[in-house]
C-alpha cells in the first residue's frame with residue numbers, strides 16, 4: 162500500500178513507525194513518487210539543530226508551479242483549478258480550469274519578467290482575496306522571485322515595515338478591495354506605505370472596485386493592459402530545492418515581525434502530502450478553505466497543497482456574515498463543497514446566530530470539516546460537528562504554525578477517531594515531545610508541557626529573513642536540540658495531543674497571531690503614555706481579546722478617558738491594523754514589575770480574568786500596585 166495515501170488506523174501506525182525509524186527513506190519515497198523534478202537529490206536531509214541549519218533534498222532541481230499546474234494539464238486541463246466566489250453573491254462566480262490557470266500564471270510571470278523582476282528578487286503582494294492574488298503568488302514561484310504576501314487588513318505602517326525588511330522591488334496591489342459591506346482603499350494605503358519604502362520601483366495595480374485612485378507616473382501601472390499584451394505560455398525557472406519560495410511575516414516577542422522563510426522542495430513535499438491525507442482529497446472533490454491567502458493557511462492550503470494534488474480550490478473574497486449569516490452555507494451548497502476548512506472564531510460567531518441560518522441549506526456534499534488557528538473549545542467543536550458536519554463528517558482539528566509550513570498534528574479523517582478539542586496524533590514524520598520547565602522530557606501521559614518537535618520535517622521554515630540568530634534564539638535555544646513551538650500541550654492517556662495555548666507573549670485573537678510587543682510599542686507612541694502592557698482574556702467569539710494596562714505620564718489627563726481610549730485604538734489601527742485593537746483599557750499608576758524590571762504579565766492576566774489568587778508577589782518591587790490595579794479592573 163502506498164504511504165502517500167493513508168487508509169486506516171493500522172496503516173497510519175505502520176507509516177508513522179517507518180517515518181520515525183527511517184525518516185530519510187520515508188521522505189525520499191514520498192518525494193520520489195509524487196512529484197516532477199528536473200533533477201533528484203543527492204541527500205534527503207542534512208541538519209544541525211543547534212545552528213538551526215536544515216537542507217532537504219540537497220541539490221535537487223525543480224519548479225513548484227510545474228507541479229502545481231503543468232503536470233495536471235494532460236489529464237485535468239479542463240477541470241476547475243480555482244473557483245472564485247466574489248464578496249457580492251450577485252456577482253457570478255468564476256471558474257479557472259488548469260489550462261486557464263496555466264495561461265493566467267504565465268501572463269503574470271511574463272509581466273513580472275518584463276518589469277525587470279529576476280530570480281531571487283522579492284515581490285510584495287498586497288491584494289484582496291481575488292484570483293489575481295493566487296496568480297501573482299504562482300507567477301513569482303514560476304520565475305523564482307520570492308513572494309511576500311502581506312494580509313490586506315494590515316495598515317500602511319505594517320506594510321512598510323514588511324516591505325523594508327525584505328527590500329521588495331515590486332509590489333502588486335488593487336485599487337481597492339471588498340470585504341463584507343466595506344470597501345478597503347488598498348491603493349491609498351500603499352501610497353502611504355511607499356513614502357517610507359524606497360526599494361519599491363514598480364507598483365502593478367489590479368482594477369477591482371473601480372474607485373478613483375492616484376497613479377504615480379513612472380511607478381504605478383495598471384496590470385490588465387500589461388497582461389493583455391503578455392504571451393500565455395512561460396518558461397519555469399529551474400530552482401534549487403533550498404531556494405527561498407516565500408517570506409511570510411508573523412508576530413514575535415519584539416516589535417519587529419519575523420519574516421519566516423520557506424524554501425521550495427521541502428515545502429512542496431510537505432504541503433502536498435499533508436493536504437492529501439488530512440482532507441482525504443479525492444479526484445473531482447471541491448475543497449474550500451476560508452482563510453485569507455495573507456496568512457500561512459492560505460499559502461499552504463488554498464494555493465500550494467490543493468494545486469499540487471490537482472484539486473479544485475475555492476477562493477472566497479468575503480466574510481462569514483455577508484450579506485447574511487448564511488453565506489458560508491450558501492457557498493457550500495452552491496459549489497457542492499466536499500472539504501471545508503475554517504477557524505474556530507468563525508464557527509463561534511455563526512453558532513451564536515439563529516439555527517435557521519444554517520438549516521435552510523443542503524450541506525450533504527460535505528465529507529470532511531476542519532479547524533485551524535487557535536484551540537477550538539468544546540461548545541464550538543460540537544456545534545461544528547453537529548450542524549455543519551451533521552455528525553457524519555470527521556472534524557479535523559489541525560495544529561500548526563507559520564513556522565511549520567504545514568499541519569503537524571491532526572486527525573486523519575476516517576482513520577483517526579476524533580476527540581473534541583484534541584488535535585490528536587502527529588502526522589507521519591513529526592515527532593512531538595513535551596518538555597517541562599527544567600528542560601526534561603515528559604514521558605508520562607496525562608501531563609502538560611511545552612510542545613517541541615524532536616526531528617526536522619521538510620516543510621519547516623529555514624530562517625528568519627536577514628536574522629538567522631533570531632531564528633536560533635526563538636526556536637532552537639529554549640530546549641536545545643529541539644524545535645520549540647511556543648505552545649503548551651497536554652497529552653492524554655492514549656497519546657492524543659490537546660493544544661492548550663501559547664506559553665509566550667503571543668496572543669491569538671480571532672485566529673490572528675498578535676505579539677504583545679508591537680501593540681505596546683504602538684500604544685507607547687501616544688504622547689501621554691509612559692508605558693503599557695497587553696494581556697489576553699477569554700472572549701466568547703474571538704477566543705481571546707486584548708486588555709491593555711496603560712500608565713500615563715501625567716495623571717491629570719485621566720479625565721478625558723473616553724477620548725484617550727479612542728486615540729490609543731486609532732494608533733494601534735494605524736501601526737498594525739484594526740485586528741489588534743484593544744477591547745478593554747485600564748489606566749493604572751504603575752505596572753507590577755520584578756526587581757530586574759520585567760513586567761509580571763502573569764499577574765495582569767489574572768487580574769484581567771477577575772482572579773485574585775496571585776501567588777507569591779513578594780518578588781515584585783511594587784507589590785502594592787497589584788491591589789490598586791485589581792480594584793480598578795474594568
Ligand code: PRX
Pocket residue numbers: 411456457458532533534535536537558559560561562563564584646647648660662663669672673674
Ligand atoms: O498557538 C497556536 C495556534 O496558532 C499559532 C500559530 O499561528 P500562525 O503562525 O498564525 O498560524 C496559524 C495557522 C496555522 C500556534 O502556535 N494554533 C494553530 N492551530 C491551532 C492552534 N491552537 C490550537 N489548536 C489548533 N488547531
